[in-house]
Amino acid sequence: MPSPNPKPHQDRTLILLLFAVFVLVSPIKVIWAGAAAPWYAPFLVWAGLIALAFWRERRERHEV
Amino acid sequence: MKFELWPLFLAGVGYLGLLFLVAYAAEREWVPRALTRHPLTYALSLGVFATSWSFYGSVGFARTSGYNFLTTYLGVTLAFVLAPVLLQPILRLTREYQLSSLADLFAFRYRSQWAGVLVTLFMLAGTLPYFALQVRAVTESLQVLTGESAPDLIAFGFCVTILVFAVLFGARHSSAREKHEGLVLAIAFESVVKLIALLLVGLFAVFGVFGGLGGLEAWLAANPQALEAMYRPVHEGPWATLLLLAFAASFLLPRQFHMAFSENLDPRSLARASWAFPLFLLLLNLAIPPILWAGAVSSPGLSPDYYVLGITLSSGSAWLPVFTFIGGVSAASAMLIVASLALSAMCMNHLVLPASFPPRLGPDTDIYRWLLWGRRVLIALIILAGYGFYRLLEHNQGLVQLGLISFVAAAQFLPGIVGLLYWRRATRAGFVTGLLAGGALWAFALLVPLLQRSGFLIWDVDPIALLGGTAEQPWEAATFWSLSLNALLFVGTSLLTRQSVAESEAAFACCRESLTPPGGVLVAESPAQIRDQLARITGREMAEHEVASALADLGLAVNENRPAALRQLRERIERNLSGLVGPVLARMIVDERLQLDPQARTALADSIRFIEQRLEDSQTRLQGLAGELDRLRRYHRQVLHDLPLGVCSVGPAQEVVSWNQAMAQLSGMEPALVIGTLLDDLPDPWAGLLNSFQHAHDDHLRKVQVRLGERTRVLSLHKAAIEAPREGHEEQPGGTVILVEDLTDLHTLEVELAHSDRLASIGRLAAGVAHEIGNPVTGIASLAQNVLMEPDNVELVEESLELILEQTRRISNIVRSLVSFSHGGSATDHLPAPVSLRVVVDEAIRLVQLSRAGKELVFRNQCDAGHEVFGDHQRLCQVFVNLLTNAADGSSPGDTVNVISQQKNDFLEIRVIDHGNGIDEEYLDRVFEPFFTTKQPGEGTGLGLALVYNIVQEHSGAISIQSAKGEGTRVTLKLPCTLDEITQGRIGPQKNLA
Helix, strand or coil, X not given: CCCCCCCHHHHXXXXXXXXXXXXXXXXXXXHHCCCCCCCCHHXXXXXXXXXXXXXXXXXXXXXX | CCCCHHHHHHHHHHHHHHHHHXXXXXXXXXXXXXXXXCHHHHHHHHHHHCCHHHHHHHHHHHHHXXXXXXXXXXXXXXXXXXXXXXXXXXXXXXXXXXXXXXXXXXXXXXXXXXXHHHHHHHHHHHHHHHHHHHHHHHHHHHHHHHCCCCCHHHHHHHHHHHHHHHHHHHCCCCCCCCCCHHHHHHHHHHHHHHHHHHHHHHHHHHHHHCXXXXXXXXXXXXXXXXXXXXXXXXXXXXXXXXXXXXXXXXXXXXXXXHHHHHCCCCHHHHHHHHHHHHHHHHHHHHCHHHHHHHHHHHCCCCCHHHHHHHHHHHHCCCHHXXXXXXXXHHHHHHHHHHHHHHHHHHHHHHHHHHHHCHHHCCCCCCHHHHHHHHHHHHHHHHHHHHHHHHHHHCCCCCHHHHHHHHHHHHHCCHHHHHHHHHCCCCCHHHHHHHHHHHHHHHHHHHHHHHHHHHCCCCCCCCXXXXXXXCCCCHHHHHHHHHHHHHHHHHHHHHHHCCCCHHHHHHHHHHHCCCCCCCCCEECCCCXXXXXXXXXXXXXXXXXXXXXXXXXXXXXXXXXXXXXXXXXXXXHHHHHHHHHHHCHHHHHHHHHHHCCEECCCCCCHHHHHHHHHHHHHCCCCCCCHHHHHHHHHHHHHHHHHHHCCCEEEEECCXXXXXXXXXXXXHHHCCCHXXXXXXXXXXXXXXXXXXXXXXXXXXXCEEEEEEEEECCEEEEEEEEEEEEXXXXXXXXXXXXXXXXXXXXXXXXXXXXXXXXXXXXXXXXXXXXXXXXXXXXXXHHHHHHHHHHHHHCCCCHHHHXXXXXXXXXXXXXXXXXHHHHHHHHCCCCCCCCXXXXXXXXXXXXXXXXXXXXXXXXXXCEEEEECCCCCEEEECHHHHHHHHHHHHHHHHHHCCCCCEEEEEEEEECCEEEEEEECCCCCCCHHHHCCCCCCCCCCCCCCCCCCCXXXXXXXXXXXXXXXXXXXXXXXXXXXXXEEEECCHHHHHHCCCXXXXXXX
């Protein structure tokens, strides 16, 4: 019987980090920091990251 | 609107008084512990990150660098996103090894006092500009509200108030290993105040200045350059560099490290903080852009650094500016308090203690008190040094410029941290070289210009220009060059140098990959000896306290003497001392006074404990084949643990390696207390029993009676050598596994069964008994009548009386034999003793001859009078009664039954030979089975030979039967002559049926 992935928390952290780097450092910045973006756009991106971190923490708390 | 200076100052002091009250209430537990220890309280306490820079300076930073100001907090978010793989391992190390600061952490990993000293000095230099920033922010905020310069006394008074708070609530214990719940709650309270104040100002900016969100949008539409000025620097400015700096600062700045790791009350709180702390920062910064634009509208003449305060002056309300001022005081005071505590711990462990450790003090020095006051003095000196730096640098640079100097300093520890957590090959030389180079470049690029501008240093060189940077953003070039050089030297020097053994051990401990147990056995043999050894360097009081504390932590007894437990105690003392005097001194003390014998072989129990603990605490869960093997290991361990048979394994050094639950129940000793103990040190009777059995020739010891507490138990022991498997050329340790079987209940049943069998035998003999007793009674009656008839015939009377006495003796013999044969008694009454074979066979013949069949046979006892066996008289008698009864039942009247004994080495061979009907060959294999009988129903129970087999086996003997139909039967017994033969069981049971 194949065992479930024993390191899901690390996988989630890695995915979250890659997503954060992609959003914050890559050229995709032009979308949320473009001239047409509303003044609160950076805060929305930031809140999205926090929501993902919240989701990860909830999952891990329930898995323990 | 203008305010008076002193009421504002008093409001600030009053606010700090409120902080005292909050901290005091938490310390006295007036505040529920659920609140003090709540994960959100912890997350809010991390808000110490948001200082005057965030509260005031962010607006100015946004003005010059647009949304780049958010990098300071997005970097923190990135670090907390990585909490499971970055922050949790650091937290685990700080908790496990009682490391109270970053300097402790590096000194522990790189096993170097110099690493600790360097980190401390660098942190001091990097943080003092930040101290100056806080003091300046408070005095300048006063200036904004009052419209006049604040006197120096205000700044000094503010510093002294902070100093008193830090001493009272941050240094309540001599050791940095103690947590300060009051401080944590007070800092969390400060974060709430900062957040509310800034949100209120933000709301005022939107609704008070712009008339609502619609008004703000309209203003932005009318002034597109304002939004463009915010977004443009994101694409052009040093976005990535600032992210990196904030990432490093979020956990490497002294105040962050202190709150995140040293004051952490529950490791699970860090997981919750991974989103809660960034959320706090987001809410805090949400107000910054509206405040910036509102400031540009309402207070164009003011420095953007103080727009937060400036726009509130136009609100027409008196309480909003004051509350905002309090928020600023809150931001500054939290940083000053926590940073001074963190730096004082570092200075104590890495500057003061190595230079003046207590042996240089008087012998009567109370070290704990000395440490406590030492820390307090250091806190005072650090805060006053910060004030001095403020005086030196005042009005010299923007708030953010000063803060970034500290950020770049903190970033110099990134290579070291990466090495600490993920690169075992990193060496002390690499770390020190990299840090020295990076630190020197940092000082050259950022500190020197600061001193030049303050007029403190006159040097006609522009460091930033030399590095290719600009005066507006000097940190970009400074970060690139200092960090690159630092990382390059760190990696290069590490690859070129070798680690010491201690450093390698620490590297393994940090990376959690070591499966090699620490070598050597402690020379001291008891906690008392450890205490005496420690007392020589720390003084008796401290030694007693530390040993008692370590014993309590581990749950060990004061008379503990297991080598593995003493080794654990040494580790625990080192860790506890680390929290008190730092890891380097702690290591020095235990290495000097609690020496290990490197030649001594590490006990197998110690190795197993170490490896199991490593596997249990494995930083990364095992996966794939390793995970499956670990599950298999756990399964096998659980099988052994739950086996309903006592299992005790003994290592090559004669220490107990495993002791399962059944052994714990039997002995009343828990595995945790026994494992690691030398076999000789076990309490009686286990030491003698297991030790002698382990060295005995035979692998089995059957039905030995052992007194355990109030009960005597019957145990059977079995052992097997654990083969030493070879792996490559290295021989692995072996040992012995001993199984202990509790047969007390079974033995009791067997004794009762044997007793029943004897009673059944007596029942069968009843007719014969009546006859045997009846005949002499009749004779006695006749003789008595003769005496009555001729009382004067003296000769007849004497002869009759003698005959009467003889008949009486005959009756007595019969009765005594019956009583002796039939009495029950407990399982423990039958203690082995030398038994004359001839006597016991005679007695059996007498009993059998009471039966009708027995009476008609001729029994010949040909046993040698000198032949003795070691055993239980009654049970051996039962053996012969059963054998002779069987012989009698199968023989014809007049047949002869012979019992012959013969000495053969250390045992006697006894043959019971009859010439009766014999046994069918097909039944021979089954005659020892219980309830098997060839007799008619009602004539036999089928238990006779089964009991004979059992009794002979208990005597470590053997029995065999040879029989041929119509020719008779020969039963051969082999019984040991001596106790030694019994205990070693050399004959062994046989069911040799020929």
